[in-house]
Amino acid sequence: MPDLYKVSSADLRRAAELLRAGRLVAFPTETVYGLGANALDEAAVQRIFVAKGRPLTSPLIVHVASEAMLEPVVAEWPENARRLARKFWPGPLTLVLPKQPTVPDVATAGLATVGVRMPAHPVALALIHECGLPLAAPSANRFTQLSPTTADHVRQSLGDRVDMILDGGPCTVGIESTVLSLATTPPTLLRPGGIPRAKIEDVIGPVQLLAKPSDGPHASPGLQAKHYSPRTPLFLSRNGEVPEGRGAYLQVRRNPQSRDVEIVLMPDDPSGYASALYRTLHELDERHFDWIAIEQPPSTPEWEAVLDRLRRAAHVNNSKG
Ligand code: TXA
Numbered sequence: 001m002p003d004l005y006k007v008s009s010a011d012l013r014r015a016a017e018l019l020r021a022g023r024l025v026a027f028p029t030e031t032v033y034g035l036g037a038n039a040l041d042e043a044a045v046q047r048i049f050v051a052k053g054r055p056l057t058s059p060l061i062v063h064v065a066s067e068a069m070l071e072p073v074v075a076e077w078p079e080n081a082r083r084l085a086r087k088f089w090p091g092p093l094t095l096v097l098p099k100q101p102t103v104p105d106v107a108t109a110g111l112a113t114v115g116v117r118m119p120a121h122p123v124a125l126a127l128i129h130e131c132g133l134p135l136a137a138p139s140a141n142r143f144t145q146l147s148p149t150t151a152d153h154v155r156q157s158l159g160d161r162v163d164m165i166l167d168g169g170p171c172t173v174g175i176e177s178t179v180l181s182l183a184t185t186p187p188t189l190l191r192p193g194g195i196p197r198a199k200i201e202d203v204i205g206p207v208q209l210l211a212k213p214s215d216g217p218h219a220s221p222g223l224q225a226k227h228y229s230p231r232t233p234l235f236l237s238r239n240g241e242v243p244e245g246r247g248a249y250l251q252v253r254r255n256p257q258s259r260d261v262e263i264v265l266m267p268d269d270p271s272g273y274a275s276a277l278y279r280t281l282h283e284l285d286e287r288h289f290d291w292i293a294i295e296q297p298p299s300t301p302e303w304e305a306v307l308d309r310l311r312r313a314a315h316v317n318n319s320k321g
């Protein structure tokens with residue numbers, strides 16, 4: 001029996017009942033907490049958008065617990081998908097493919113494609129098995145806020161807008177899945193995330209990058225320039241320069257700073273950093289600093305996903321690239 005943290009089998013049964021009845025259940029994944037609903041139930045999917053205050057132009061990811069569950073979801077399952085799923089599922093990789101008509105248009109923001117992934121968290125997998133439904137689930141936070149990596153974060157952001165929250169402990173990966181479109185040739189990296197691009201290219205060859213994100217009305221949420229933000233103004237800093245006032249500075253090395261600055265030492269490896277990032281920002285946000293500054297990590301491929309989230313979270317981006 002895998003460790004389900006604070007989730008009992010009675011909890012799972014109740015959550016599954018709620019989902020079958022078209023209600024919303026927040027559940028842990030290895031990346032961030034998801035706000036789940038039956039992906040094949042249009043009214044249930046609508047509720048997700050209302051609870052989050054999310055524009056209908058933002059497509060959702062559909063979560064499955066087996067490849068067999070993809071049948072009513074994706075219209076094609078090409079060799080590249082098979083190979084990537086074999087290598088990285090369950091895990092933080094979302095594959096975008098042509099959708100089945102059974103998936104309501106609202107789930108995909110009217111797109112002809114759908115994003116699918118199999119999460120690597122025992123509670124998520126147990127929940128999907130228990131209800132027997134593919135679950136549409138965005139991150140379980142209000143639109144544009146920081147993604148939740150604990151059940152408490154979900155409670156603070158969504159409160160009673162969600163019918164039930166399953167507490168599976170803190171998320172280990174800590175940032176969202178990599179989103180890869182297999183509906184283009186070559187495949188397109190739509191969002192860097194838990195699985196580094198280089199590992200994907202080892203399996204299927206070169207992938208192309210999306211052009212620079214914009215704030216246009218059709219941009220997907222994770223592709224919008226401002227997203228994943230704490231309330232406290234956040235700055236990226238190249239040379240340890242920080243604003244006036246009282247603030248916190250996230251860095252991987254200890255540098256001398258003025259006494260109004262609280263130094264927060266972060267892990268110096270990309271996955272350790274990612275795992276700590278949202279939790280750290282949530283905690284600092286509670287302390288009402290004038291600002292949070294973050295030492296810009298190196299612009300190397302291993303830091304691609306972290307850098308992407310920092311750039312989107314930054315209110316003022318002091319970096320050049
Ligand atoms: O790790 C994750 O992916 C988490 C957990 C809960 O699984 N989910 C998540 O969902 O981050 P959300 O809704 O916050 O972000 C979904 C991302 C967005 O960037 C969206 O644009 C992209 O996936 N996406 C989903 N379906 C798509 C599609 N059909 N075409 C292009 N992008 C799509």
Ligand code: MG
Nearest residue numbers: 138139147221
């Ligand atoms: Mg999100």
